Amino acid sequence: xxxxxxxxxxxxxxxxxxxxxxxxxxxxxxxxxxxxxxxxxxxxxxxxxxxxxxxxxxxxxxxxxxxxxxxxxxxxxxxxxxxxxxxxxxxxxxxxxxxxxxxxxxxxxxxxxxxxxxxxxxxxxxxxxxxxxxxxxxxxxxxxxxxxxxxxxxxxxxxxxxxxxxxxxxxxxxxxxxxxxxxxxxxxxxxxxxxxxxxxxxxxxxxxxxxxxxxxxxx
Numbered sequence: 001x002x003x004x005x006x007x008x009x010x011x012x013x014x015x016x017x018x019x020x021x022x023x024x025x026x027x028x029x030x031x032x033x034x035x036x037x038x039x040x041x042x043x044x045x046x047x048x049x050x051x052x053x054x055x056x057x058x059x060x061x062x063x064x065x066x067x068x069x070x071x072x073x074x075x076x077x078x079x080x081x082x083x084x085x086x087x088x089x090x091x092x093x094x095x096x097x098x099x100x101x102x103x104x105x106x107x108x109x110x111x112x113x114x115x116x117x118x119x120x121x122x123x124x125x126x127x128x129x130x131x132x133x134x135x136x137x138x139x140x141x142x143x144x145x146x147x148x149x150x151x152x153x154x155x156x157x158x159x160x161x162x163x164x165x166x167x168x169x170x171x172x173x174x175x176x177x178x179x180x181x182x183x184x185x186x187x188x189x190x191x192x193x194x195x196x197x198x199x200x201x202x203x204x205x206x207x208x209x210x211x212x213x214x215x216x217x218x219x
Contacts, residue, residue, distance in 0.1 A: 030095075030112065032112070033092055033095050033110060035219045036181065036216040036219040037095045037097065037110050037212075038097070038212050038215055042215075044197050046197045047100065047101055047197045048098070048100035048101075049097065050098045054096065067080070068132040069132065069134075069136060071130060071133070071140060075123075075126070076132050078123035079123055079124070082120050083120075085116070086114075087113075088111075092112065093112055093113065094110065094111050095109070100192060101192075101195055101197050102192050102193055102196070102197065103189060103192075103198055103199045103200055103201070103204075104187055104189060104190065104200065104201050104204040105187065105188045105189075106185060106187045106204070106205055107186050108183065108209070109183070110181065110182075110183055110216060113180075113181070114180060115177055117175060127143075128145050129142070129145075130145075132162070141164060143160060146161070150206060150210075152176065152213065154176060155174060155176040155209070157206065158174075169189075170189065172186065172187040174186075174206075178213050181216050183216055185212070187204070
């Protein structure tokens with residue numbers, strides 16, 4: 001559930017996601033949660049799929065770099081803080097996995113509790129345009145947060161773009177409540193020629209988010 005590293009990852013030229021996959025097959029408590037999660041069989045052959053293991057009860061952002069400074073304040077980690085405020089932690093509260101294509105690296109999380117979509121939307125609106133800073137004495141880096149349209153009206157999907165000089169770089173976020181559960185994800189445009197299957201953003205991310213929401217809805 002670590003989101004605050006998105007800005008730092010953009011600055012680092014989008015060299016991977018915040019979470020690291022754990023090799024092997026994890027055991028996840030919670031029968032319903034397990035049934036709701038997409039598996040490697042749900043993706044094309046050749047796509048990298050890894051379940052991500054976290055310590056039960058681990059705080060959001062644990063081990064991640066601190067949030068960058070921003071103007072307005074709180075925009076660089078605003079989504080993280082909204083999720084943390086309502087988070088339920090412990091075994092069986094969430095399941096997380098990584099899916100990687102050549103061109104798209106996606107981390108999806110399925111929750112056994114609901115997200116506060118109103119607060120997430122309010123943060124995104126407040127931070128539609130903001131600046132991040134490595135240091136208060138350095139020039140700000142302009143960023144924008146733009147909502148994308150999806151067929152599912154209740155889903156919140158955003159493109160967050162950082163502009164370093166003349167070079168824009170974007171990451172994508174998705175948040176959705178599905179009954180008494182929720183799904184959220186983040187996607188990075190990450191080339192990886194060792195993976196045979198191509199992915200394009202935002203479409204690959206939108207397809208995965210929609211498929212995960214439908215699987216969750218059917219459990």
